[in-house]
Amino acid sequence: MKVLVCISQTPDTTAKIAFTDGNTQFNKDGVTYIMNPTDEWYALVRAIEVKEQAGGSVTVVNVGTADNDPIIRKALAIGADDAVRIDCDPKDAYEVAAQIAEYAKAEGFDIVFTGKETIDYNGFTVGGMLAELMDLPYISMATHMSLEGNTATIDREIEGGQEKAQVDTPFLISANKGLAEQRIPNMRGIMMSKRKPLKVVAAADIAALSTISSYELPPQRSSVTLVDPENPAELIRLLHEEAKVI
Amino acid sequence: MSVLVYIDHAGGKLKKAALEATTYASKVAQKTGGEVTAIALGSIDEGALAALGAYGATKVLKAGESHFDNFDAGAYTKAIAKAVEQTAAQVVIFTHNSSGKSLAPRVSARLKAGMVAGAIDVPNTDGGFSVRKSVFSGKAFADYQIHTDVKVISLNPNSIPVEKGDGSAAVASFDSGVSAADFRIKVLERSTSTDSIPLPEAELVVSAGRGLKGPENWGMIDELAAELNAATACSRPVSDVGWRPHHEHVGQTGITVRPNLYIAIGISGAIQHLAGVNNSKVIVVINKDSEAPFFKAADYGIVGDAFDVVPKLIDAVKAFKAQA
Ligand SMILES: Cc1cc2nc3c(=O)[nH]c(=O)nc-3n(C[C@H](O)[C@H](O)[C@H](O)COP(=O)(O)OP(=O)(O)OC[C@H]3O[C@@H](n4cnc5c(N)ncnc54)[C@H](O)[C@@H]3O)c2cc1C
Numbered sequence A: 001m002k003v004l005v006c007i008s009q010t011p012d013t014t015a016k017i018a019f020t021d022g023n024t025q026f027n028k029d030g031v032t033y034i035m036n037p038t039d040e041w042y043a044l045v046r047a048i049e050v051k052e053q054a055g056g057s058v059t060v061v062n063v064g065t066a067d068n069d070p071i072i073r074k075a076l077a078i079g080a081d082d083a084v085r086i087d088c089d090p091k092d093a094y095e096v097a098a099q100i101a102e103y104a105k106a107e108g109f110d111i112v113f114t115g116k117e118t119i120d121y122n123g124f125t126v127g128g129m130l131a132e133l134m135d136l137p138y139i140s141m142a143t144h145m146s147l148e149g150n151t152a153t154i155d156r157e158i159e160g161g162q163e164k165a166q167v168d169t170p171f172l173i174s175a176n177k178g179l180a181e182q183r184i185p186n187m188r189g190i191m192m193s194k195r196k197p198l199k200v201v202a203a204a205d206i207a208a209l210s211t212i213s214s215y216e217l218p219p220q221r222s223s224v225t226l227v228d229p230e231n232p233a234e235l236i237r238l239l240h241e242e243a244k245v246i
Numbered sequence B: 001m002s003v004l005v006y007i008d009h010a011g012g013k014l015k016k017a018a019l020e021a022t023t024y025a026s027k028v029a030q031k032t033g034g035e036v037t038a039i040a041l042g043s044i045d046e047g048a049l050a051a052l053g054a055y056g057a058t059k060v061l062k063a064g065e066s067h068f069d070n071f072d073a074g075a076y077t078k079a080i081a082k083a084v085e086q087t088a089a090q091v092v093i094f095t096h097n098s099s100g101k102s103l104a105p106r107v108s109a110r111l112k113a114g115m116v117a118g119a120i121d122v123p124n125t126d127g128g129f130s131v132r133k134s135v136f137s138g139k140a141f142a143d144y145q146i147h148t149d150v151k152v153i154s155l156n157p158n159s160i161p162v163e164k165g166d167g168s169a170a171v172a173s174f175d176s177g178v179s180a181a182d183f184r185i186k187v188l189e190r191s192t193s194t195d196s197i198p199l200p201e202a203e204l205v206v207s208a209g210r211g212l213k214g215p216e217n218w219g220m221i222d223e224l225a226a227e228l229n230a231a232t233a234c235s236r237p238v239s240d241v242g243w244r245p246h247h248e249h250v251g252q253t254g255i256t257v258r259p260n261l262y263i264a265i266g267i268s269g270a271i272q273h274l275a276g277v278n279n280s281k282v283i284v285v286i287n288k289d290s291e292a293p294f295f296k297a298a299d300y301g302i303v304g305d306a307f308d309v310v311p312k313l314i315d316a317v318k319a320f321k322a323q324a
């Protein structure tokens, strides 16, 4: 199996969110970056398991600048074989998907993995766009996958339940919790990752279809109203009469 | 602008999300001058579809072939793209739920139409077309400017109230050009619990964390939720150890919810948890530790032991319902 995993870089989950330039730019000062959790914990690990089971190779791809190289090296340390970084600073999900499609179309990947969603722009978008641009069947929010020959049986999350579906390679799958167990890179992996190939390719001429014009922080909540633990009826009264939510 | 709205339905019934999406579509159409056409795929009663007229749809296109009863984002996309062409739609609306999240990006890429995923408000059309959404897992909002002629929007559930008027829509059968051969995904089985409310759509949510000590103590959480007609949720460690199913996990790495009321019981309020819930309209926190960070994000709070407070709260809800 020839497998591709799309990985993105996001601010650490505890990062302080602030903006500059009249609320038009994200303030990167003091922000540490990580590999997007679903990409690292589930998509990448499940891809490595496919190789362990069926042989083949795992390539990771990232659309971004050289700032992303540390997370790409981490993916190699966890167990990917090689990496490709498409060198640009993408403005929207379409630009990301179209760049990956441009690179991946001729490569003949059997399975393409993405995470379900990034924790910064929360799009849930790149996977679907990439599937369309590569003309692949798309199974999103996968919580389990078993593979027999070229046929995968996949559980996915749907509203209030689950769906079990079957698809033949090639296909694109977006990873959700449950698909695999997080792996921590070991010393050997880290040493080996330094010698694994990270190829930087020039970006194709593709324009974003949308851009962010401004940001805003949500209004602060006023301070909490405490209710006597012996008198929860008072809470119900407040929720009914004051907050008007029940 | 002419607007096309995708109608999500299950078991022959319109989902609440479909009514929200149609209401939203009609607001967009009013703003920009145009009509709303709805599109529904698969088995659903024409009467149910005609009822979309009350929410602002003029016409409904229906492709009712049984192959559409299997969800395949690729095949669905072909059908929807054809409907966009046929109606010359300039704005295409989906719900940001599991089917919409799979479909909207595919339709966007197929049409090279810029998209905003998870819109929380109607577009601003003064000198452009910009749509607001949550970013950084609820820690901020961003306004996205869409630059293409055709625009795709998926609407976050619970972002706008459903508005019902009068009227009935004309239902026409739609030749999607999609055949069984376009379906490359075979759905083997689907299990949805019909007795509980899907978490992303829920207006009220009762959520509990590690403070509950073990799965055997969830009875009172389920009971409180049932009394309030709320959905249940949990913190990540709780679903990690299997006390509760994965799909209840809210937060930065789980799902994001925006209910009218979020009740957090025995949850500390870590930043990653808050990220998934801090756009809730009202937050209630029950925690025995008065220093728990969640109180800083709460509107109402009770400092107390959940095992004492929750049973009393259930009684209070029952009493409230009895006199209402
Ligand atoms: C990268 C990353 C991503 C993460 N993503 C998420 C996410 O998406 N969602 C998420 O929830 N977490 C997430 N976490 C974990 C998060 O940091 C916290 O560890 C987690 O939210 C804590 O869960 P908890 O509040 O249930 O447990 P705890 O932090 O253990 O808190 C339990 C609380 O219960 C209270 N308590 C104990 N006994 C009682 C009682 N009898 N009555 C009342 N109160 C009681 C305690 O005072 C305490 O405040 C993430 C962490 C990382 C590093």
Ligand SMILES: Nc1ncnc2c1ncn2[C@@H]1O[C@H](COP(=O)(O)O)[C@@H](O)[C@H]1O
Pocket: A006, A007, A008, A009, A036, A038, A039, A043, A061, A062, A063, A064, A090, A093, A096, A113, A114, A115, A116, A117, A118, A121, A122, A123, A124, A125, A126, A127
């Ligand atoms: N810049 C990027 N480079 C490579 N893959 C990406 C990039 N951005 C997003 N992805 C992939 O697409 C998934 C969904 O991202 P999003 O649509 O932004 O929520 C992520 O989990 C990644 O797998």
